[in-house]
Amino acid sequence: MKRNRFWNWFWVFISLLYFFIPLYATFDFSLKARKGELSLLAYQQMIEDPRILRSLIFSTQIGVLTILLGLLLMVPTVYWVRLKAPRLRPVVEFISLLPFVVPAIVLVFGLIRVYSGGIFALTNTYVGTNFLLIAGYVIIGLPYLYRSIDAGMSAIDVVTLTEAAQSLGANWGTIMFRVIVPNLRSAMLGAAFLTLAIVLGEFTLATFLVGLKAFGPVIWQVGQNRAYEASALVIISFLITWILMGLINFVGRRGAEGSIAAGPR
Amino acid sequence: MSNNKFEMASGETHPKPSSPRKLSLSFSWVGVVPFILFAFMFLILPSMSLFVGSFQDSKGNFTLANIQGLFTPFILNAYWVTIRISLTTALMGGVIGFFLAYALVTGGMPSWVRSSLMTFCGVASNFAGVPLAQAFIFTLGRVGLLTVFLREVFGLDLYERGFNLYSYWGLSVTYLYFQLPLMVLVITPAIEGLRREWREAAENLGATPVQYWWHVGLPVLMPSLLGSMILLFGNSFGAYATALSLTGGLINLVTILIGSQIKGDVLHNPNLGYALALGMVVVMAVMMSIYYALRRRSEYWLKK
Amino acid sequence: MRTQKFVYSLLAMFVIAAVALSACGGGGAGAPSFDWSTAKSAADGGGLEALAEAAKAEGMLTTIALPHDWCNYGEVIETFKAKYGLNVNELNPDAGSGDEIEAVKANKENKGPQAPDVLDVGFGFGPQLVEEGITAPYKVETWDTIPADTKHPDGYWFGDYYGVLGFEVATDFVENVPRTWADLLKPEYKGKVALAGDPRTSNQAIQAVNAAALANGGSFEDPTPGLEFFKKLNEAGNFVPVIAKAATIASGETPIVIRWDYLALTDRDTFAGNPNIEFVIPEDGTPVAGVYLQGVSAYAPQPAAARLWQEFLYSDEGQLLWLKGYCHPIRYNDLVARNVIPADMAAKLPPAEDYARAVFPTVDQLAAAKTVVTENWDTVVGADVK
Numbered sequence: 001m002k003r004n005r006f007w008n009w010f011w012v013f014i015s016l017l018y019f020f021i022p023l024y025a026t027f028d029f030s031l032k033a034r035k036g037e038l039s040l041l042a043y044q045q046m047i048e049d050p051r052i053l054r055s056l057i058f059s060t061q062i063g064v065l066t067i068l069l070g071l072l073l074m075v076p077t078v079y080w081v082r083l084k085a086p087r088l089r090p091v092v093e094f095i096s097l098l099p100f101v102v103p104a105i106v107l108v109f110g111l112i113r114v115y116s117g118g119i120f121a122l123t124n125t126y127v128g129t130n131f132l133l134i135a136g137y138v139i140i141g142l143p144y145l146y147r148s149i150d151a152g153m154s155a156i157d158v159v160t161l162t163e164a165a166q167s168l169g170a171n172w173g174t175i176m177f178r179v180i181v182p183n184l185r186s187a188m189l190g191a192a193f194l195t196l197a198i199v200l201g202e203f204t205l206a207t208f209l210v211g212l213k214a215f216g217p218v219i220w221q222v223g224q225n226r227a228y229e230a231s232a233l234v235i236i237s238f239l240i241t242w243i244l245m246g247l248i249n250f251v252g253r254r255g256a257e258g259s260i261a262a263g264p265r
Numbered sequence: 266m267s268n269n270k271f272e273m274a275s276g277e278t279h280p281k282p283s284s285p286r287k288l289s290l291s292f293s294w295v296g297v298v299p300f301i302l303f304a305f306m307f308l309i310l311p312s313m314s315l316f317v318g319s320f321q322d323s324k325g326n327f328t329l330a331n332i333q334g335l336f337t338p339f340i341l342n343a344y345w346v347t348i349r350i351s352l353t354t355a356l357m358g359g360v361i362g363f364f365l366a367y368a369l370v371t372g373g374m375p376s377w378v379r380s381s382l383m384t385f386c387g388v389a390s391n392f393a394g395v396p397l398a399q400a401f402i403f404t405l406g407r408v409g410l411l412t413v414f415l416r417e418v419f420g421l422d423l424y425e426r427g428f429n430l431y432s433y434w435g436l437s438v439t440y441l442y443f444q445l446p447l448m449v450l451v452i453t454p455a456i457e458g459l460r461r462e463w464r465e466a467a468e469n470l471g472a473t474p475v476q477y478w479w480h481v482g483l484p485v486l487m488p489s490l491l492g493s494m495i496l497l498f499g500n501s502f503g504a505y506a507t508a509l510s511l512t513g514g515l516i517n518l519v520t521i522l523i524g525s526q527i528k529g530d531v532l533h534n535p536n537l538g539y540a541l542a543l544g545m546v547v548v549m550a551v552m553m554s555i556y557y558a559l560r561r562r563s564e565y566w567l568k569k
Numbered sequence: 570m571r572t573q574k575f576v577y578s579l580l581a582m583f584v585i586a587a588v589a590l591s592a593c594g595g596g597g598a599g600a601p602s603f604d605w606s607t608a609k610s611a612a613d614g615g616g617l618e619a620l621a622e623a624a625k626a627e628g629m630l631t632t633i634a635l636p637h638d639w640c641n642y643g644e645v646i647e648t649f650k651a652k653y654g655l656n657v658n659e660l661n662p663d664a665g666s667g668d669e670i671e672a673v674k675a676n677k678e679n680k681g682p683q684a685p686d687v688l689d690v691g692f693g694f695g696p697q698l699v700e701e702g703i704t705a706p707y708k709v710e711t712w713d714t715i716p717a718d719t720k721h722p723d724g725y726w727f728g729d730y731y732g733v734l735g736f737e738v739a740t741d742f743v744e745n746v747p748r749t750w751a752d753l754l755k756p757e758y759k760g761k762v763a764l765a766g767d768p769r770t771s772n773q774a775i776q777a778v779n780a781a782a783l784a785n786g787g788s789f790e791d792p793t794p795g796l797e798f799f800k801k802l803n804e805a806g807n808f809v810p811v812i813a814k815a816a817t818i819a820s821g822e823t824p825i826v827i828r829w830d831y832l833a834l835t836d837r838d839t840f841a842g843n844p845n846i847e848f849v850i851p852e853d854g855t856p857v858a859g860v861y862l863q864g865v866s867a868y869a870p871q872p873a874a875a876r877l878w879q880e881f882l883y884s885d886e887g888q889l890l891w892l893k894g895y896c897h898p899i900r901y902n903d904l905v906a907r908n909v910i911p912a913d914m915a916a917k918l919p920p921a922e923d924y925a926r927a928v929f930p931t932v933d934q935l936a937a938a939k940t941v942v943t944e945n946w947d948t949v950v951g952a953d954v955k
Contacts, residue, residue: 008372011364012382015445019389022442025403025410026396029820035843073303080296088297094553095304100499101545102312103523103538105668109675110311116679123681135307142304144390147451147496151489155458187454193387194450201391207661208672209683221662225638225839227819231403234396238388245384339947399816407760407809408742408821424760431810513812514767517947525770528665532769532943533697535671 023238030231042232051218052233059206059215060244062130063199066137067192073138074145075188079180082158096146099139104204111136112208129209136205137198144194152187156180189252193245200241318539331540340541343517347502348548350433350518354440355497361441362448363490369449370456383453386446393443394506401439401511405430431512439511440504444497451496455489487563495556499549519545606872609724610708611880614873617710620880621653623873629656630874633672633685634664638835640730641894648890649881655874658682665770666690673703677868686875688864691772693935695726695862704864707876709883714903718929719860729863729882730831730896733856733927734773734780735919737833741844742824749853750784750798753825759806763813763823765832769943771812776857777827778942779930784854789934792941796949803950819844829859830919831895850919856927860899885909897924 033041046052081089099107111132115122122128138145158180165175181188206214212221219233322328334340369379392400404411407424415421429435459482467477483490505520514521519541525531526538605623608614614623624630630649637643646657660683661668669688676684688704698704699721706724709715719728736753738746743761747753753762766774782788782795802808813823819840826833830848837846850856863882869875881887888898892914904910930938 005372007364008368008374011361011368012372012374012378015361015365015382018445019385019442021411022397022400022404026400028410029403029816032819033843073300077297077300084296085293088294090553090557092297092300093557094550095301095308097495097499097549097553098304098308098312098546100503101542101549102308102315103503103505103520103527103542105527105671106315106539106542107308107311109671110314111307112675112679112683113314114311116676116681116683123679123683125681129681129683135303139304139308142308143496143499144447144451147492148454150492151451152454154489155455184454186457190383190387190450190453193384194390194447197387197391201394203394203663204661207663211658211660211682217661221637224636224662225815225836227815227840228843230396230816231399234400238392241388242384245387246380249380249384395814399814402811402817402822403820406811406817406820406822509767509770510812510814513764513810514769515810521767521770525767526667527671528667528770531772531775531939533667533670533694535667 023235026231027235030228030235033228033232042226042228043236045229046222046232046236049222051212052215052222055213055215055218056200056240058210058213059200060196062134062137062214063196066134066141066199067195069134070138070141070145070195071149071188071191074142074149074191075181075184076176078146078149078153079158079176082153083162093146096142099142104140104202105208107136107139108205108208111205123209133205133209133214136209137195137202140202140205141191141195141198144198145191148187148191148194149184152184152190153180155187156183185252189249192248192252196244196248197241200237200244315539315542318536319543321536323534323536331536332543334537335540335544339517340519340522343519343522344544344548346433346517347519350437350440350516351498351501353437354444354501355494357437358441358444358448358497359490359494362445362493363452365445366449366452366456370453371459371461383450386449389446390443390450393504395510397439397442397507398510401430401435401442405435405438431515433516436508436512436516439507440501443507444501447500448493448497451493452486452489455486455493459485484563488560491556491560491563495552498552502545502549604872605876606705606867606869608872608876609706610712611710611876617880620873620877624871624877625654627655627871627874629658629682630871630878631658631660631682631684631686632878633660633687634662634666634669634689635659636662638839639894640831640891640896641835644893645882645887645890648886649878652881653877655877660685666694666772670694670697670701670703673866673868674701680870682870684866684868684870686866686869686871687878688862688866689729690726690862690864692728692860692862692930693772693932693939695721695932698862698864699725702867705867705869705872707865707879709879711883711900711903714900715883716899716902718931719899726862726864728860728899730891730898731858731860731929732829732831732896733850733858733924734776734827735830735833735848735850735856737818737826737828737836738847738849739818739821739824739844740847742821746847746849747825747851748849749851750781751853753807754801754805756805756807758825760809761823762802762807762825762827763809763811763817765813765826765828767812768946772859773829773832774827775939775942776859778946779938780827780851780854780857782938783857783928784851789930789938792938793945793949796942796945799950815839818846834895834917834919848919850923856923858924858927858929860929889914892918 030042031038031040033039077092081092112123115132122132161179162175165179170179200215203216203220207217212218215237219237222229222233319331320327320329322330369382403409406412412423415423463481464477467481472480503520505524508516508518509521509524523538523541526534526541603614603619603623605614605620611617611620614620632646635642635646646659649655650657660672664672669685669690672685673688690698704725708724712724715727721727736747740746743758745757747758764774764777765771768774768778778795778799779789779792780795781798782792785794785798787794799808809823811817811823813826815836817823818826818836830850833846833848837848840846863879865875865879883900885904888900888904889910891898892901892910895918898904
């Protein structure tokens with residue numbers, strides 16, 4: 001309907017303005033590194049810093065692993081709750097919202113305390129520490145992971161699909177990976193975006209567990225006293241994160257054909 | 266095994282699940298074990314110090330002083346302001362986010378517009394803390410780009426007219442920057458579930474758009490809408506760095522109070538900090554109950 | 570389905586291992602024959618050379634809360650690394666003193682790279698370090714030249730550097746540089762004066778309130794005149810409630826900031842004229858000096874490296890590196906007396922007379938002031954939003 005078109009574009013336009021003006025203001029400031037003229041000096045100094053690329057790679061790897069672990073944990077859980085144990089839903093939802101109220105610093109010190117001695121001595125090795133970091137990030141991303149996947153599942157009729165698949169003789173693996181998951185693409189992508197953004201920007205867990213190996217602490221360190229470089233770094237990390245998400249989106253949507261739900265609206 | 270975890274965690278204030286024992290007949294709780302186990306190992310156990318510490322003093326003796334300390338007017342006001350700003354931004358973000366998401370999903374946008382905006386929302390949803398505060402200072406601060414622009418070009422001096430970025434509303438507008446994208450990302454899958462056929466069918470039966478929404482669209486979406494808004498609420502409730510960087514403690518928020526006690530350059534009473542966090546858990550539990558009650562009513566409609 | 574998940578988790582662990590190994594570096598505690606964690610001085614273990622060797626065997630040092638632009642710690646760390654061949658693992662440079670203490674406590678059982686070996690905390694935290702057993706006693710070789718009122722007699726903590734508060738002014742945005750506290754109230758500074766922190770979380774900010782108190786007839790025991798000053802500042806519209814950072818100073822949002830001298834002077838160098846920075850120690854009142862403390866963690870996984878770090882910091886070389894960052898090292902008077910400060914470095918510092926008349930609050934005074942300010946900031950200054 002033509003009327004709708006107007007409102008759609010209206011909302012998109014207003015939102016675009018709202019989102020881009022502050023970014024533009026940051027960008028504008030970052031160009032002022034050389035007094036009185038616009039220059040890319042701040043960006044030059046950023047790109048030449050080797051720590052930034054190294055830490056970006058590390059954090060991206062951690063991010064991907066966090067996404068995988070998070071989805072692996074949550075998709076079956078949400079599915080199960082919807083299908084078999086709806087009464088446990090408030091419990092799962094409440095737990096998923098808890099990370100909002102546990103300050104990151106309490107979480108990281110707690111993780112260190114619990115897993116630094118005895119049989120679970122994870123902090124003494126790099127592998128163990130990285131695993132702890134990933135687990136911590138899954139926890140931090142839990143609210144977003146749960147909500148995205150739950151919203152996605154609400155849009156498909158899990159019960160009917162499962163029954164149909166079972167009546168056709170499918171086992172759980174097939175149901176999960178060939179029936180349910182393909183219909184959750186959009187939700188899983190959303191969850192992946194949110195998780196990656198969190199991991200790349202996160203500071204507290206990273207800085208106490210792995211220090212300057214991760215992107216967040218490096219950004220802090222580099223931008224700490226340097227006004228223009230800090231803004232340049234914000235713009236750069238924004239763009240990089242955006243591109244990474246574009247990649248995930250591309251990879252994720254490539255297999256979007258063949259889903260049972262009707263196509264794009 | 267069924268109730269062991271909840272017994273171990275008996276020092277906490279989580280609401281216990283209604284009656285898991287009844288389900289053990291059908292082993293239906295088994296599937297959530299991995300999740301509960303993971304959450305226990307990496308969230309609840311490490312946070313135990315939070316709960317235990319709320320009831321201790323700095324020497325480790327049991328005390329209720331921290332909890333009592335929560336009931337000063339100053340701290341209660343902090344809770345109230347935090348709840349208010351969370352509700353405000355959850356509603357604002359929820360409503361605007363919904364319209365934006367709807368526009369993106371059904372508006373017949375070219376797919377590149379949709380993809381790039383969705384991925385942008387992914388990035389923006391976590392754009393918070395110092396960079397976000399600075400971006401808004403650069404835009405709407407006293408010498409911000411937009412402030413100066415409006416003054417020079419339109420003769421409109423925001424600050425003369427009483428606008429102040431460093432205020433409750435300034436902070437809300439800033440929070441919206443991550444609330445809005447979060448809403449978009451989370452509600453989109455649910456909107457995609459709105460079958461086009463339903464709308465066409467409604468039109469064929471002579472329904473106006475308003476009637477469609479009132480009788481079909483909103484009721485179907487309501488559970489997800491509510492779920493998304495509680496997420497936004499929690500997101501805002503736990504936000505710390507943005508508020509600190511923008512208003513420097515001027516606005517009395519619980520997370521800032523916690524930070525000042527635990528980070529402790531000046532004040533250093535981590536036990537009070539833990540008690541404050543415990544209070545936040547309680548508030549969250551209360552909001553969850555309200556949400557759950559609302560959601561049950563909305564889902565009732567959907568049950569066949 | 571669950572077996573599949575188990576397999577996937579195993580796979581994930583392998584992937585993690587691969588990732589980790591590729592990013593893996595060196596590090597790990599050695600096993601020196603002498604247990605340096607019991608050493609109260611270098612002599613206990615056979616002298617500085619034995620200490621350096623033991624540290625080298627340990628291979629690394631873990632620090633916390635050391636931003637590179639604070640007192641030139643960047644260069645201090647690099648010099649240490651080059652001189653002794655050790656890796657330095659830097660934890661949270663943004664940590665507050667409370668965070669550092671919590672980090673030591675959380676890592677008591679941990680010998681991994683998350684446990685800090687050494688601490689740099691605010692002066693007021695000295696007693697807590699002893700009470701809670703956070704630090705181990707250690708006296709550096711140059712112990713005797715550290716002023717007595719800035720160190721614990723047994724070496725549980727000792728002052729490392731100090732600075733005084735003043736105004737950091739971005740002269741590009743301010744025509745007349747304010748010279749006194751009273752100046753700040755003038756209408757020409759409307760919307761221009763800021764603190765570098767929240768008085769409840771930042772030591773720097775609370776000292777600013779104390780300094781304002783001293784300039785207006787108050788004292789550390791009674792900082793209310795300081796609160797009143799900020800109330801007036803806020804009512805006049807001169808106070809900007811933003812936490813000032815490099816970006817807000819450079820953009821002109823907070824052109825006048827009450828700051829430690831070393832931070833302001835470092836900013837002056839970093840900005841290199843973009844914008845121009847002038848640092849002013851206000852003429853009225855008494856300059857407030859802030860001392861920070863060093864300590865060796867009682868649970869340090871690398872005890873020899875921790876002690877070597879202290880020896881380095883308190884050597885002339887270390888002290889002068891701090892001075893290069895505009896922080897007055899604690900042995901400043903000794904360095905001056907022995908004439909080891911290069912002339913060009915001395916020329917860059919603010920005039921010595923201002924330091925001579927600076928007041929160094931004691932722990933009790935700090936505690937007293939802290940209580941009054943933090944409890945009354947919101948109500949008196951009235952900048953709180955309901």
